[in-house]
Amino acid sequence: MSNEKKQCKTTASLCVKLDKCEHYQKFAQYRDKILALSNESLEKTIAIALSLCFVCAILVSISAVALKPLQVENKAMDMKKNILDVAGLLTEGSNIHQDFAEKIEAKLVNMETGEYVEDLDVITYDQRKAAKNPAQNTLIPKDKDLASIKVKAKIAKVYLVKEGEAIKSIILPVHGYGLWSTMYGFLALDADGQTVQSINFYDQAETPGLGGEVVNPNWRALWSGKQVYSESGEVALKLIKGVVDNTKDGSEFQVDGLAGATLTSTGVSNLIKYWMSNEGFAPYLDKIRPECEGE
Numbered sequence: 001m002s003n004e005k006k007q008c009k010t011t012a013s014l015c016v017k018l019d020k021c022e023h024y025q026k027f028a029q030y031r032d033k034i035l036a037l038s039n040e041s042l043e044k045t046i047a048i049a050l051s052l053c054f055v056c057a058i059l060v061s062i063s064a065v066a067l068k069p070l071q072v073e074n075k076a077m078d079m080k081k082n083i084l085d086v087a088g089l090l091t092e093g094s095n096i097h098q099d100f101a102e103k104i105e106a107k108l109v110n111m112e113t114g115e116y117v118e119d120l121d122v123i124t125y126d127q128r129k130a131a132k133n134p135a136q137n138t139l140i141p142k143d144k145d146l147a148s149i150k151v152k153a154k155i156a157k158v159y160l161v162k163e164g165e166a167i168k169s170i171i172l173p174v175h176g177y178g179l180w181s182t183m184y185g186f187l188a189l190d191a192d193g194q195t196v197q198s199i200n201f202y203d204q205a206e207t208p209g210l211g212g213e214v215v216n217p218n219w220r221a222l223w224s225g226k227q228v229y230s231e232s233g234e235v236a237l238k239l240i241k242g243v244v245d246n247t248k249d250g251s252e253f254q255v256d257g258l259a260g261a262t263l264t265s266t267g268v269s270n271l272i273k274y275w276m277s278n279e280g281f282a283p284y285l286d287k288i289r290p291e292c293e294g295e
């Protein structure tokens with residue numbers, strides 16, 4: 001018997017079973033009763049509207065479930081794209097997954113000690129999820145919470161760009177509150193852990209044209225070459241109101257503030273201060289600096 005005939009037979013036997021089912025018979029009776037009513041009847045209007053809602057809900061649920069793997073895949077690709085971008089390695093039309101695998105090395109860092117964590121799977125570890133899990137996060141005391149984030153993950157996921165064994169970029173995840181939203185981004189530093197290569201914010205909801213200018217490539221370009229720590233080891237890098245005078249002493253620690261967005265600008269300064277301090281990545285940078293200098 002051909003496959004088509006087999007399928008027809010199975011469908012026919014299912015229909016026969018359905019016809020015999022008591023619940024289906026009740027449903028069919030009700031359906032026929034409703035369809036026989038006049039189009040002006042309130043009962044028919046409500047029944048048709050409810051059936052439509054039911055069918056639409058099923059369709060939406062099926063698409064949500066079916067599209068979930070695609071969404072996860074797209075999210076992962078977007079994250080890789082942002083990391084390549086802040087590392088200055090994003091090229092038009094290139095294969096994101098392949099470039100990321102070849103050029104970027106992800107590492108887990110214990111935020112307290114600055115040591116690498118080797119007994120967790122770096123690929124599946126999600127720092128943002130960990131920050132929401134009481135077993136994996138630390139509460140930040142109010143007086144130290146410069147970035148207004150309340151909690152942080154005990155383990156951070158950082159990224160390195162290497163040439164052979166030499167570190168070329170250290171990419172640190174940073175986040176902090178602006179005016180309307182928590183801004184999530186990456187800060188790329190030279191191997192000295194001091195000189196900024198680039199910054200990008202991949203998730204924020206500040207006002208487009210005002211605080212939302214944190215994603216403007218022209219503003220982002222102003223960060224290149226800026227210095228994080230002063231000679232005394234304090235975090236000195238910050239946004240100032242107006243335009244930086246690059247001829248003045250100290251301008252290496254300053255970036256132009258965003259016009260009409262002082263509160264977002266303060267948020268950016270604060271998150272830099274927090275994540276570059278001892279509460280953030282300073283212990284890690286102190287650990288890897290000698291490693292980089294020895295290369």
Ligand SMILES: Cc1cc2nc3c(=O)[nH]c(=O)nc-3n(C[C@H](O)[C@H](O)[C@H](O)COP(=O)(O)O)c2cc1C
Nearest residue numbers: 179206207210211212258259260261262263264265
């Ligand atoms: C609709 C609207 C949206 C705004 N969005 C932002 C914003 O995203 N970031 C920000 O810092 N200020 C924003 N502001 C302005 C702030 O309320 C505040 O006036 C501003 O931060 C002061 O900055 P300035 O001293 O540079 O003018 C917004 C104001 C309005 C009316």
